[in-house]
Amino acid sequence: MNTYDICIVSAANDADIAERLADSIRSYRMPADIRIDEGLDYRRIILDTQETAFHEPVRRQLDACRFLILICSSDAKKNSAVEERLIYFSGTHGRDHVIAVLVRDEPADAFPDSFIERKMVKHILPDKRVIERMETIEPIAADLRADTSERRKELLRYETVRIVASVMNLHPDDLERRHLTRRRKAVMSLLAFAAAVTLVISAIFGFLGLKARHEALIAEEQTRLSTETAERTMKELPASFADEPQALEYIEEAVSHAKERLEELGLADLLDRTEGGDGS
Numbered sequence: 001m002n003t004y005d006i007c008i009v010s011a012a013n014d015a016d017i018a019e020r021l022a023d024s025i026r027s028y029r030m031p032a033d034i035r036i037d038e039g040l041d042y043r044r045i046i047l048d049t050q051e052t053a054f055h056e057p058v059r060r061q062l063d064a065c066r067f068l069i070l071i072c073s074s075d076a077k078k079n080s081a082v083e084e085r086l087i088y089f090s091g092t093h094g095r096d097h098v099i100a101v102l103v104r105d106e107p108a109d110a111f112p113d114s115f116i117e118r119k120m121v122k123h124i125l126p127d128k129r130v131i132e133r134m135e136t137i138e139p140i141a142a143d144l145r146a147d148t149s150e151r152r153k154e155l156l157r158y159e160t161v162r163i164v165a166s167v168m169n170l171h172p173d174d175l176e177r178r179h180l181t182r183r184r185k186a187v188m189s190l191l192a193f194a195a196a197v198t199l200v201i202s203a204i205f206g207f208l209g210l211k212a213r214h215e216a217l218i219a220e221e222q223t224r225l226s227t228e229t230a231e232r233t234m235k236e237l238p239a240s241f242a243d244e245p246q247a248l249e250y251i252e253e254a255v256s257h258a259k260e261r262l263e264e265l266g267l268a269d270l271l272d273r274t275e276g277g278d279g280s
Contacts, residue, residue: 003064005167006045009086010071011079015049017103017144018071022047024160034170040066042167054084062089067097067167072111072141073104083112090114099163100141107138115139 006025010018026043030036046061062068068089076082090098102110117137124130142159146152165171 002066004044004046005040005042005066006069007048007062007065008045008069009048009082011073011075011082012049012051013075014071014073014103018047018049024156025164028160028164036168040168042164051079051081054081059088067099069099069101072100072102074109077110077112083114086112087114099166100139102141102143102145104145111138
């Protein structure tokens with residue numbers, strides 16, 4: 001039984017990309033209706049990114065893995081440690097258990113030499129002559145190269161599904177379709193939840209708006225009553241003590257002081273209303 005399902009090998013300069021890919025694969029959630037072979041687990045991943053010498057512990061580690069994911073870049077192409085691991089694993093497990101992942105540079109500058117196949121290919125010329133040419137056959141690879149971070153995230157999600165499919169002996173297109181269906185369901189659920197939240201928030205704000213309007217009407221009525229009371233007090237109180245000169249003196253002084261306080265508080269409109277009442 002294999003200890004790991006995947007070993008990700010990269011040059012030291014590509015270690016961060018290897019770690020992001022490993023995290024993406026581990027976090028992938030297999031659709032519930034997919035039946036997988038017993039004993040397989042794509043989340044069992046080990047990374048080999050330190051370019052250590054190819055000694056016995058490294059060989060044992062590779063022997064314990066079912067698949068090797070090779071992070072391909074110009075750094076990997078010229079790295080002897082990466083090349084040694086690739087040659088050994090291909091020899092013991094077969095090329096069909098090696099998954100190439102392009103992360104930088106053009107394929108010819110990124111694939112290790114031992115990973116590029118060269119063979120004679122026959123071509124039929126227009127005059128019916130058959131000639132043979134040596135051609136370079138590059139391996140099929142996952143491609144994570146992108147110009148923007150957003151595009152890199154999209155490619156990482158897409159290639160993660162296809163890598164998991166290969167490791168789990170599933171057809172990539174079938175798993176991709178199921179993955180897209182699950183994402184659409186998730187998006188629809190999220191939209192439905194967002195719509196429900198929006199309705200609740202709208203209802204709350206509608207209620208608060210009505211309450212605020214109601215409170216504003218109450219405040220306006222309170223202001224009106226206060227104004228009328230002030231008008232009545234400033235007009236009727238002096239008149240009530242017209243026959244008491246001493247009392248009237250104190251009352252008129254108090255009314256004058258009240259008017260000054262209203263002006264200081266910015267409530268001079270009360271005075272305008274009072275004066276308007278006096279003139280009527």
